[in-house]
Amino acid sequence: MATASSLPSASAIRYPVFTRRQLMLRDLFEGCMAWRVWLLLAWQDIRLRYRRSQLGPFWLTLSMAITVYTMGFLYGHLFHMDLHTYFPYLAAGMLTWNLISLLIVDGTNTFTEAEQFLRQMKLPYSVFVLRVIMRSLIIFAHNVLVIVPLYFVLHIQLSSACLMIIPGLILLSLNAFFFGIVLAIIGARYRDLGQLITSLLQVCFFLTPVMWSPTILPVKYHLLLDFNPFTHFVEILRAPLISTMPSLLSVEVVIGMTCVGILLAAALLTRVRHRIVYWL
Amino acid sequence: MTHIALQNVSVEFPIYHANARSFKKQLIRLGTGGKLLKSAGNTVTVKALDDLSFELHHGDRVGLIGHNGAGKSTLLRVLSRIYEPSSGQLAIEGKVSPLLDLMFGIEAESTGMENITTRGILLGFTLREIRERAQAIADFTGLGDYLSMPMRTYSSGMRLRLAFGVATSIAPEILILDEVVGAGDANFMDKAKARLNELIDQSSIVVLATHSNEMIAQVCNKVIWLDAGKLRFFGDVATGLAQYYAATHPDAVAAND
Numbered sequence: 001m002a003t004a005s006s007l008p009s010a011s012a013i014r015y016p017v018f019t020r021r022q023l024m025l026r027d028l029f030e031g032c033m034a035w036r037v038w039l040l041l042a043w044q045d046i047r048l049r050y051r052r053s054q055l056g057p058f059w060l061t062l063s064m065a066i067t068v069y070t071m072g073f074l075y076g077h078l079f080h081m082d083l084h085t086y087f088p089y090l091a092a093g094m095l096t097w098n099l100i101s102l103l104i105v106d107g108t109n110t111f112t113e114a115e116q117f118l119r120q121m122k123l124p125y126s127v128f129v130l131r132v133i134m135r136s137l138i139i140f141a142h143n144v145l146v147i148v149p150l151y152f153v154l155h156i157q158l159s160s161a162c163l164m165i166i167p168g169l170i171l172l173s174l175n176a177f178f179f180g181i182v183l184a185i186i187g188a189r190y191r192d193l194g195q196l197i198t199s200l201l202q203v204c205f206f207l208t209p210v211m212w213s214p215t216i217l218p219v220k221y222h223l224l225l226d227f228n229p230f231t232h233f234v235e236i237l238r239a240p241l242i243s244t245m246p247s248l249l250s251v252e253v254v255i256g257m258t259c260v261g262i263l264l265a266a267a268l269l270t271r272v273r274h275r276i277v278y279w280l
Numbered sequence: 281m282t283h284i285a286l287q288n289v290s291v292e293f294p295i296y297h298a299n300a301r302s303f304k305k306q307l308i309r310l311g312t313g314g315k316l317l318k319s320a321g322n323t324v325t326v327k328a329l330d331d332l333s334f335e336l337h338h339g340d341r342v343g344l345i346g347h348n349g350a351g352k353s354t355l356l357r358v359l360s361r362i363y364e365p366s367s368g369q370l371a372i373e374g375k376v377s378p379l380l381d382l383m384f385g386i387e388a389e390s391t392g393m394e395n396i397t398t399r400g401i402l403l404g405f406t407l408r409e410i411r412e413r414a415q416a417i418a419d420f421t422g423l424g425d426y427l428s429m430p431m432r433t434y435s436s437g438m439r440l441r442l443a444f445g446v447a448t449s450i451a452p453e454i455l456i457l458d459e460v461v462g463a464g465d466a467n468f469m470d471k472a473k474a475r476l477n478e479l480i481d482q483s484s485i486v487v488l489a490t491h492s493n494e495m496i497a498q499v500c501n502k503v504i505w506l507d508a509g510k511l512r513f514f515g516d517v518a519t520g521l522a523q524y525y526a527a528t529h530p531d532a533v534a535a536n537d
Contacts (some may be wrong), residue, residue, distance in 0.1 A: 013335060014286040015369040048389050120384040121402065122361040122376070135301045154482055188304035272363040 024270040029127025036126050042134035057142045057245045065146045075211055077188050084154055086213070092241035093210040096234045099140045099172070101201050106132045107180040108187035108194045115280045125269070125276060129180040131172055147241060156243055164240035171236060171254050178261030185268055187278045204230050229257055281451050282374035282484040284336040284359060289368035289501055291329040291354055291509075327352040330509040331368070336485050336502075343496030343517065344489040345524050350482040353458060355506065356380060359487055361454050375486060377403070377452030382443040392427035392442050393418075393436075399446045419446040420475065422468075437468070444472055448479050457481040459490055465501035493521055 018026075031038075050056040073093070074085045079086070107129070111118065114128040151158065187193045208230040214222065225231045232250035239246035294343050298321050299305045329351050336342060346351045359364040359372065359380035385399050396417055399409035418427055421441045431439060457476075480499060488495060496503060496517060502519035505513040512527075513520045 013283065013371050015285070015287065015371045034404075036401050040398060044387065044390070044398065048387060051389050101309055116384065116401070117402075119357075119362065120381055123402075187305070189301075190306065191301045193303045196303055275294075277363060279296075 010266040013138040020270045024273055031124035034127050036089055038134055041131040045135050046138050047072045060139055061142045061145050064143045068146055086241045088150050091150055092238040095143050095235040098232055102136045103176040107183040108197050110184035111188040116276050133176045158245050161243050162240050162246045168237040168240055174258050175261050178265040184266055187253050242278045282338050284372040287333050287369040287473045289365040291334045291363055292325045292366040293328050295326055297322045302335055328509050332511050334514050338484045340502055341486045343500035343503045345503055351507040351509040352506055356456050356489055358457050374453035376454045377450055378456040379447050380458045382447050388432040389430055392429055396446050403450055417445045417449050448475050451482040452484045456489040
């Protein structure tokens with residue numbers, strides 16, 4: 001019986017030796033370099049979702065506008081807030097929250113959604129995390145139009161603080177990248193993570209000052225805000241959207257969270273990167 | 281120099297019990313020190329490839345044979361670097377281009393032209409390079425003006441034409457093919473066969489899984505016979521096919537004696 005006897009005995013083949021850490025770093029690097037792929041996938045996602053509708057992605061803008069304007073009117077009166085300050089505060093907060101929750105919810109499904117690609121060709125895993133971030137940013141860019149009329153109607157003076165939108169978005173995207181890797185991996189392994197996260201996010205939404213302002217919360221409970229990372233994630237984007245500077249504490253917390261995210265993502269991706277495709 | 285080398289490569293698949301896929305149940309199990317939901321910790325692993333070693337070099341055209349479930353597709357995915365071996369070593373030198381599923385990446389809502397672009401980008405081309413190739417692909421598919429229509433309006437034959445045209449538009453160094461035959465009118469099938477042969481000729485190494493012994497005899501100079509994840513035979517085509525035939529048709533062989 002002839003088996004694998006035809007193997008050349010002495011071969012000049014050198015087997016590449018990479019540590020898992022090197023392979024992890026390579027995944028991140030090659031993923032970022034493949035910008036054409038994630039830009040295309042993100043754009044295609046948006047295009048396909050709205051291809052058959054007249055307004056296209058501006059449906060998002062419209063539904064966001066309806067939500068924000070009706071909520072602003074209703075809750076402004078319920079909380080006895082000055083509409084002049086409450087309206088932009090709520091609108092900017094809702095826009096930011098929407099972006100964050102989109103990043104988290106879609107983030108848990110990143111790899112399961114990309115199963116088709118991952119099982120058919122070799123692409124870095126980070127490509128799909130970047131796809132989700134890009135897609136969420138495109139949606140955010142459509143939604144953000146909702147706040148523009150408020151600038152005019154309420155005569156909000158735009159200042160240099162608005163420029164902080166850019167570092168704010170960069171910080172959020174960095175966190176979305178590293179925590180996105182963690183969520184995507186756990187989401188690929190445990191399929192009920194998505195549902196769990198969705199219900200937790202609901203709770204977080206009420207605990208985070210988005211609809212309500214911290215000023216109406218008694219000072220002795222303010223620790224509750226400071227220890228909630230979502231408070232700070234919302235703050236760093238909401239503040240510049242309404243032409244104010246984000247608090248230093250928030251910026252520090254978000255940078256700290258970024259470091260935590262980097263460590264978590266690196267550790268997890270190093271350990272299980274080579275197994276992810278087997279979970280799909 | 282292009283080559284593929286495997287040394288004691290094994291691939292193990294985890295088969296998860298439904299409970300083992302649940303985050304909530306894992307939390308309960310860990311939280312109770314394993315007293316509750318014991319079964320959630322159990323996973324079975326299936327050895328899809330078992331201790332494979334072989335080397336392929338420039339000019340090798342390898343036919344992959346074996347029953348359904350013998351591990352052919354798994355091996356193709358290992359060679360395409362999609363599955364990383366659970367143990368053993370793998371060395372691949374050369375750009376690998378897998379052609380595992382023709383319809384991969386094809387979006388029904390997008391137009392034919394958009395799908396050509398998508399696939400090109402996925403393969404690592406720039407928009408300019410795609411534009412240069414698009415005309416050749418369009419000509420090959422013979423779809424003309426249909427290319428600006430959404431794919432969902434295509435007949436299945438037209439869809440196959442486009443998928444095939446797009447998928448075979450690159451000349452890879454290492455070509456990995458999985459059972460690439462399908463429906464289509466006779467005229468197109470001839471064109472497709474010619475295209476496939478052209479692609480095989482251009483590639484340095486070809487690995488091809490198929491149930492068609494005819495195709496293997498025509499194209500390949502080596503066969504790999506997989507049986508339950510193990511390498512049963514690696515060597516020249518005639519011997520390999522004869523042994524495979526003898527093993528799968530014991531009655532016919534006995535009758536001939």
